[in-house]
Amino acid sequence: MKRGENEYWNPIIETLPRERLTEIELKRFRDTLRWAKEGSPFYRKKLHGIEPEDIRTLEDVTRVPMTEKDELREAQEGKGFSLYGDLLAVPPEKLSVFHQTSGTTGKPVFFPDTYESWQLVVDIWCYILYAAGFRSTDRVFLPFVYNVYIAFWQGHYAAEKLGCEVVPGGGLETKARIQKMKDVQATALMNTPTYGLHMIEVAKEMGIDPKRDLRIKKMICAGEPMPEPSRLRLEEEWGADVYDHIGGTEPGGWAGMCSQKKGMHVIEPYFLFEMVDLETMSKPIPSGMKGVAVITPLCRRCIPLIRFNLKDIMTKRDDPCPCGRTSVRVDQIGGRVDDLRKIRGVFFSPNMVEEVIRAQFPEVVEFETLLTQEGVMPVLTLKVELAPSVSESQSKETKNRIREKLKIRTNLTFQVEFVKPGGLPRYSLKSARFKDMTRR
Amino acid sequence: MEYDLKAMDLEIKAIEERTKRLKELARGFEAVEKNAEAILAFVYLLRKNVSDIVE
Numbered sequence: 086m087k088r089g090e091n092e093y094w095n096p097i098i099e100t101l102p103r104e105r106l107t108e109i110e111l112k113r114f115r116d117t118l119r120w121a122k123e124g125s126p127f128y129r130k131k132l133h134g135i136e137p138e139d140i141r142t143l144e145d146v147t148r149v150p151m152t153e154k155d156e157l158r159e160a161q162e163g164k165g166f167s168l169y170g171d172l173l174a175v176p177p178e179k180l181s182v183f184h185q186t187s188g189t190t191g192k193p194v195f196f197p198d199t200y201e202s203w204q205l206v207v208d209i210w211c212y213i214l215y216a217a218g219f220r221s222t223d224r225v226f227l228p229f230v231y232n233v234y235i236a237f238w239q240g241h242y243a244a245e246k247l248g249c250e251v252v253p254g255g256g257l258e259t260k261a262r263i264q265k266m267k268d269v270q271a272t273a274l275m276n277t278p279t280y281g282l283h284m285i286e287v288a289k290e291m292g293i294d295p296k297r298d299l300r301i302k303k304m305i306c307a308g309e310p311m312p313e314p315s316r317l318r319l320e321e322e323w324g325a326d327v328y329d330h331i332g333g334t335e336p337g338g339w340a341g342m343c344s345q346k347k348g349m350h351v352i353e354p355y356f357l358f359e360m361v362d363l364e365t366m367s368k369p370i371p372s373g374m375k376g377v378a379v380i381t382p383l384c385r386r387c388i389p390l391i392r393f394n395l396k397d398i399m400t401k402r403d404d405p406c407p408c409g410r411t412s413v414r415v416d417q418i419g420g421r422v423d424d425l426r427k428i429r430g431v432f433f434s435p436n437m438v439e440e441v442i443r444a445q446f447p448e449v450v451e452f453e454t455l456l457t458q459e460g461v462m463p464v465l466t467l468k469v470e471l472a473p474s475v476s477e478s479q480s481k482e483t484k485n486r487i488r489e490k491l492k493i494r495t496n497l498t499f500q501v502e503f504v505k506p507g508g509l510p511r512y513s514l515k516s517a518r519f520k521d522m523t524r525r
Numbered sequence: 526m527e528y529d530l531k532a533m534d535l536e537i538k539a540i541e542e543r544t545k546r547l548k549e550l551a552r553g554f555e556a557v558e559k560n561a562e563a564i565l566a567f568v569y570l571l572r573k574n575v576s577d578i579v580e
Contacts, residue, residue, distance in 0.1 A: 095574055097528065109577060201566035208570050355573070384573050 092409065094215035098354070099410045106411065107143065109354040113383035115140050118149070121389035124174030127160050128389060146357065147369055151379060151392040154186075157194045157335070168195050172388045175199055180387070184235040186334045190423050196235075196334050202387040205355075206337035210243035212352045213341030216410070217305050217328035219273055221248030226271035226301075228262040228280065230255040235334045236308050240275045249273070259287045266299055274301050274325070277308035278315045279516040285322045286450060296324030305330060305341075309516055310397075310418035312436055314444030316346075329417055331397070335390055336382050340415060348402050348414035357381040358413055359392070360401045366394065366422070372403040377422055378415065396422040398434065424519060426456065428463045431496050435519035438467065441490050448472050448483060451509040456521045463523065466500040467491065470509045534579045537571045544568060 093099040101109075118137040121128035135149055160170040167177065182198040198206065219225065225244045229237045231253075244251050252269055254262045263284060266274070274281070281304060288295050295301065304319060304327045311329045319327040331349055332338030339356045340349040351358045360376040362368045370376040378395045400416040420434030427433070438454050451470040456463060467487065471480055484501045491499045510517075544564045551557035 097530065097578055098574065101578070113577070199566075200563060201569050204566045204570060205573070208574075354577075384569075 094212045099212070099412065101354075101411055103411055106353050110357045110383060111140065111142070111146075113354060114146060114357050114381060117381065117383055117389055118391065120386055121174055121391060124386075125389055126171035127156075128174070128391065130171075131156075132391070143359075146359070146392070149392055151367070151394050152390055153394050154190065154194065154335075154396070158192055161195060162192075169197060169388065173197075174389050175387050183233065184238070184334055185233050187234055194335070197387060198385075199387045202385045205385055206239055207242040207246060209352050209355050210239040210338045211246055212355075213330050213338050214240070214243050214247055214305065216341050216343040216350065216408075217330075218303050218326060218344060219244060219247055219249060219305070223249040223273040223303070224252060224269060224271050225249045225273040225275065226252045226254050226262075226266050226269070227275050228254040228257075228259075228266075228284070229276070235332075235337070237275055239332070239338055240305065240307065244273075244275075259284060260291055263288050263291060263293060263299075266301070267293065270300050272300050272302050274304040274323075276304065276306060277512070277516070278306045278311040278319060279309060279512045281306065281319045281323070281327075282315070283511050295322060299323075301325045304328070307332065307338075310420065310436055312440040312443060313417065314440055316417075318443055318447070331415070331418060333395065335388075335393060336380050336395070337385065339380055339382070343406065343408040343410060345406055345408050347406065348416045350406070350410050350412045350414050353412040355383055357383060358401075358415075360399075361394075363398065363422075363425075372401045375400050375419060398422060398425065426463075426521070428456070428465065428497055433465075433495055433497060437495050438491065439518070441494050442487075445490055446483065446487060448475050448479075449487075450506070451511065452518060453509055454519045456519070456523055458523045464500065465497055466502060468502050468504050468509060470504050470506060473506050530575055530579045534576045537568060537576055540571075541565065541568045 115137040118132060118135065122132050131150060140146060157172060160172050161168065164170040179199045180197045181200045182203045185193045185195045187193065227237055227241055231238055241251055252271060254265055257265060285295055301323050302325050304323060304325050306327065306329050316327050316329060328342040329349060330338055330341040340351045342349050359379040360370050361379055362370045362376050366377050375398060378397045378399055379392050380395055381392055382390055398419045402414045402416060406414060420436040424435050425432060435454055442449050442452055448471055449469055450472050453468040455466040455468065457466065458464065469487065471483065480503060487501050488499055544561050548558055548561035551561060
């Protein structure tokens with residue numbers, strides 16, 4: 086077999102029978118509990134009364150308390166120079182990398198790594214990139230300025246480890262990045278879905294058709310949920326295979342899409358993955374039902390995380406994947422619990438809007454959903470920026486169709502307003518297309 | 526495709542043992558000690574990728 090022709094990064098682990106994966110995960114879960122109790126004062130207190138040896142089945146795992154993001158935040162509050170409070174399970178002099186959460190839902194959480202734990206999360210990303218077809222023959226372009234956030238650091242180092250040639254396109258503005266991609270004949274790209282769509286717009290202004298004039302053949306997206314219509318649009322416009330993955334600062338990357346592009350494989354047995362119900366966020370639910378993801382990274386020893394509530398809404402699948410991987414798959418993120426609203430008795434997630442717009446309205450360049458209140462009544466407004474080529478009569482028809490399609494998808498009535506070209510913000514990292522003005 | 530995981534595991538253990546010995550020999554000799562530590566980080570990954578499966 087020639088170098089780079091293998092289907093799997095780890096042909097043994099990725100095709101292990103499910104029973105064996107569960108066995109390894111339970112052992113690693115016990116090891117993680119032991120390590121956390123010994124090394125981390127936070128977990129020593131939290132796991133008081135839990136004996137690692139007693140965890141023998143997946144049902145036993147549910148007896149271990151979950152960890153919430155707010156607990157991590159509180160544990161770091163006012164800890165001065167030590168920064169990480171009681172969370173660390175290693176001596177501070179072992180730390181070598183600093184990252185932090187974006188602070189979208191509160192004060193940012195600082196999350197360091199040792200050299201070892203950083204190499205581990207990079208290795209896990211190798212599984213993700215390899216499944217997405219990245220190989221040593223690729224020249225990978227990263228159109229991002231790396232900073233305190235974890236976004237794309239793992240991807241950069243994993244691509245390097247795979248043997249790809251990595252082109253850091255950070256300190257450039259969008260036009261210069263597109264030109265650079267063309268000049269260096271990049272074959273692969275890592276970006277947020279939003280930025281991937283934005284680059285199409287800018288490339289066209291430059292007279293460049295990404296599908297025709299660039300050589301990008303694969304793209305992996307990160308940083309925000311990517312509804313299927315957005316993924317398909319990116320594939321169409323870039324003429325590339327577009328893959329999604331799931332990750333975050335605390336767990337690192339933990340699931341990725343394979344060549345089948347039907348959901349994302351959890352990187353087992355590096356993570357123990359669970360799903361709990363939306364209502365109580367505690368009861369386990371079966372495959373096929375929408376729920377909240379709970380994850381335990383099993384080998385990252387710097388700051389252990391036990392049953393971390395990700396607050397991402399998704400669905401677990403248990404149908405076998407034709408790619409041969411035996412790991413559990415999840416469907417793309419259907420929103421965040423934090424963004425979920427009950428409006429006039431109906432559950433609403435901003436992702437629903439994106440699904441409708443990206444799938445059915447290619448003439449919409451950018452959009453933003455606002456939730457406001459008039460008296461006691463919540464009001465949903467969609468601000469829409471159309472392509473300059475759309476005529477006035479077409480725009481009237483588009484407005485009506487958007488209202489109609491949103492009503493069908495969400496069972497809610499939207500006010501639709503047009504804004505002038507360039508009137509809505511463009512995002513290169515996490516987009517913020519949903520603004521809840523009732524919570525300010 | 527057949528891989529001899531047991532043989533790989535033995536090699537991983539041997540590398541770990543020798544690297545630990547090298548680190549011990551080089552205590553305070555940062556250029557050796559830190560590189561030995563880096564090797565041990567990768568040994569940890571090899572254990573996770575191979576040895577845990579054999580056990």
